[in-house]
Amino acid sequence: MSRLNSTDNPDPIIKEKMNFFIDNFNHFITYAGSEKSFEIETPLTIIEKILSHIPGDAKYRIRYLDNYINSKWLIKREFIGNFSSFQSIQNDINTYQTLGKSSTDKEYKNTILNSIKFQENLKKLKHELEYKMILKIVYILKEILTNKITLYEDNLVDKIINYTSILVSEYFFSNRTHGEIEEIITNIISKDINKFPFPKGMKNIHEKKKFIADLNINTQLDGLSNILFLKPYTHTVLIKVFGATFPDDFTFEYNKIKFWSPNNPKFVKIKEKFSSDNYKTYSFFDNQNYIIATTEISYFSDESLNENAVNVIKKGLIG
DSSP states (O other), X not given: OOOOOOOOOSSHHHHHHHHHHHHHHHHHHHHTTTSGGGOOOOHHHHHHHHXXXXXXXXXXXHHHHHHHHTXXXXXXXTTGGGSHHHHTTHHHHHHHXXXXXXXXXXXXXXXXXXXXXXXXXXXXXXXXXXXXXXXXXXXXXXXXXXXXXXXXXXXXXXXXXXXXXXXXXXXXXXXXXXXXXXXXXXXXXXXXXXXXOOOTTOOOHHHHHHHHHTOOHHHHHHXXXXXXXXXXXXXXXXXXXXXXXXXXXXXXEEXXXXXXXXXXXXXXXXXXXXXXXXXXXXXXXXXXXXXXXXXXXXXXXXXXXXXXXXXXXXXHHHO
């Protein structure tokens, strides 16, 4: 997989900011999840975690919710403050963040958490973030990267780092592999009609050619959000699992994975569809002492197809 490390622009201010963004994008991918400063986390996942822990035992949930409600995304509100639903929980969040660990404070925290109004407003915020967060991130990044403010003014370095971490985290949550995420910048900069993430619904080849011909930095950066609206391919895959055998007509299903004998009548028919000349396909059924696992896989490229298929089958075998 290729990784773009820099780009060019006639405006030196934009060029410097774009190259810093690309460098930080790649840096986050490399170290994602390895330490606290590279947590795969977003404002949306924080709100989801709060909602998932509220129904828990009041005696134990506080230790988790203290971490979530005091996360950087709810303390520094430059981003989340853009969402109207946040205003309805802001006072409760403010109060919670001032409380300590005394029994009285814990009781007050539980009062906030048990409030039906607070819970309903959290759900509204979650819904708003689901639909608007990435579009807002890309809109802000476009503003930052294309305006005339230099990289070292207006706290732009920290803003780019923070917004990029949300963006890349969302790519990981979309079940893309490291390699696929690394290629995203390359694909939006390269102007390759076969790789560029076009706006949702654009399928006509002539429309795509015109779009590429008219491409500018703003429409290129729109590709950062377009890619999250692309639907994955879905296919049924066959994987050989060595070390076991089944009677020819035996099959069973577990965790959405079906296990078969390679001599099952269904596979006999598949074999017959291929001529002896098609050795590469037919040789899949060679050898002994194995069963076949079949399952439906969603993927974005051959890389994620192979990785996702192996992971799904491993999960089915190990549990």
